[in-house]
Amino acid sequence: MRVLRLFTAIENRIFDILYARKFLTRKTPAIQHGCKDTVSTDWYSLVSIFKLIEVDKSEVLIDIGCGLGRVLIFWSKKYPSNRIVGYELNPIVFRECKNILTKKAEIYCRNVLLEEKIYGDLFFLFNPFGEKELLKFTKKIIQSNKKFKIVYFYPVHIDALSTLKKEILIEIIVIKSRVRAIHQKVVVITKK
Numbered sequence: 001m002r003v004l005r006l007f008t009a010i011e012n013r014i015f016d017i018l019y020a021r022k023f024l025t026r027k028t029p030a031i032q033h034g035c036k037d038t039v040s041t042d043w044y045s046l047v048s049i050f051k052l053i054e055v056d057k058s059e060v061l062i063d064i065g066c067g068l069g070r071v072l073i074f075w076s077k078k079y080p081s082n083r084i085v086g087y088e089l090n091p092i093v094f095r096e097c098k099n100i101l102t103k104k105a106e107i108y109c110r111n112v113l114l115e116e117k118i119y120g121d122l123f124f125l126f127n128p129f130g131e132k133e134l135l136k137f138t139k140k141i142i143q144s145n146k147k148f149k150i151v152y153f154y155p156v157h158i159d160a161l162s163t164l165k166k167e168i169l170i171e172i173i174v175i176k177s178r179v180r181a182i183h184q185k186v187v188v189i190t191k192k
């Protein structure tokens with residue numbers, strides 16, 4: 001198992017260097033300032049998830065809690081015509097991300113939960129929130145958009161959305177790779 005995770009770690013670093021010219025798996029200076037560190041989604045998971053999800057050229061893609069920007073970099077390559085946006089709460093991580101990113105993606109240092117409305121078509125979440133925040137965020141997305149997709153990777157708090165069953169559809173995708181020891185759930189949330 002450990003050897004297989006090592007394979008994923010090496011794979012992540014190779015793609016980081018190829019696409020970002022920096023490792024996006026390292027500890028950020030944020031932890032030296034008492035903030036929580038950020039964790040990036042594996043490249044393999046990103047490729048697998050977005051093989052299964054249809055994205056139209058007109059869609060605005062938003063990474064909620066973009067960390068060091070791996071998702072934004074991946075989208076910039078895969079969807080060069082789309083508008084790509086990242087929000088990051090932690091100012092230290094945000095600055096690091098800004099240094100890494102090309103001009104293609106827009107990023108903002110903001111707490112998304114304080115935004116009155118959040119407009120977009122596809123929202124990617126890799127556990128930026130706890131249960132209460134996830135519920136608050138999802139309600140805000142429902143209020144702000146007629147149509148949307150929330151791609152919730154590693155959905156540990158999905159039960160928090162049970163009260164919204166009448167308003168949303170939840171589809172579960174499983175990403176598997178034996179050689180990488182990956183068996184991960186992804187939830188796609190859409191409006192009913």
Ligand SMILES: C[S@@+](CC[C@H](N)C(=O)[O-])C[C@H]1O[C@@H](n2cnc3c(N)ncnc32)[C@H](O)[C@@H]1O
Binds near residue numbers: 064089113126128
């Ligand atoms: C697990 S990391 C995911 C990084 C990136 N999305 C990825 O998948 O590679 C979650 C990030 O969400 C950020 N975050 C947490 N709460 C947030 C909020 N309310 N607004 C914006 N960003 C937030 C954290 O600082 C952290 O960098």
